[in-house]
Amino acid sequence: MSNPIKKLFDLYTSDLSYYEIERLIKQEAAEVYEFFKKDIPKPEGNESKAKKSIIFIRSLFNAFIMKLSPARRIFYLIALLIFLIGFSQNGHPYVLLAFIILNALLAFELADKLTVKNELEIARKIQLELIPKHPIKINKYEIASIYKPAKEVGGDYFDVVDCSENRSFIVLGDISGKGMAAALYMVKVQAILHLLLSNFKGLKELLISIKKYFSKNLRKEYFLTLIAACINKDGSIDIVRAGHPLPLYYKNKAKKLEEINVFGIGIGLNDKGIFERTLSETTIQPEKDDIVIFYTDGITETMNYRKEIFGEKNLQKIIVDNSQNSANEIKNIIINSVDSFRKGTNQSDDLTLVVLKAVE
Incomplete structure (x- = not known):
């Protein structure tokens, strides 16, 4: 490699690491394939492997071409044709012209992507600002929480709301799917929830009302799981659940961890009234050093x-083994364990975790 070319190569690859190369191959290539896969027809079983490969490559190419705008699609095909002519006739000017056209198209596509990425970053900042900055203690409990979206914006919802009569509400939600659509639905959930809490009558009534208002314009492929807890002045906790992962309750005196089994199905399903008829509520009275954990399935999955x-089981073992620690320490240990378990694999789902520990 000549000296000028080597300097140019070093300039553009100076921040390239093994991890970046691995990420490009394992993650980004997989994401690109998943993006186009839905437009690729499945081959028939009676075709040979060679024919299946040809059909797959052709289908992948067609899926890529059809994602371009009509004008860019034409310019891409022209550039491809010019390149083939130049390659077959050893015509270097033709090859150079094709190269220039393809790079111009790449520049346009990159500009579009960066514009969208900038808008998503703004959306991310707005969503993170909606996550409550709660105190480290609520009533008789230490509280620690974390919210980590898998993409720029996420479909998990977490809120802590202080109300009159020394009551505080903790709400966790998870809309099916990820990304912008799920994030927009979650903003709607928050708006409905805060409106309903201004005239709070009970947790069961709260979830039934959320279902009533939220399900009206919910698309069929989406549904919502939700869990709501009311921390009362005396330290008791009322809990209702709509299809969400069961909260965990560690009793320090008995050295025993159990699931809080409260029944309820998800919101947005065609349940024909089953939701209202079967929704239940339970109350627990944690004692000093007892722990209550609320989480979304992004943790366990x-x-x-x-x-x-x-x-x-891994989550439960961590809680039991670290029950002597503070709420914040338990939260950090769980998240560090989850990150370590992934071993560099990208986060596949939004995750939210709330840890309550009774200190009185």
């Missing part, structure tokens, strides 16, 4: 490169 999931 975290996956590593072997396609193994973190699972409920």
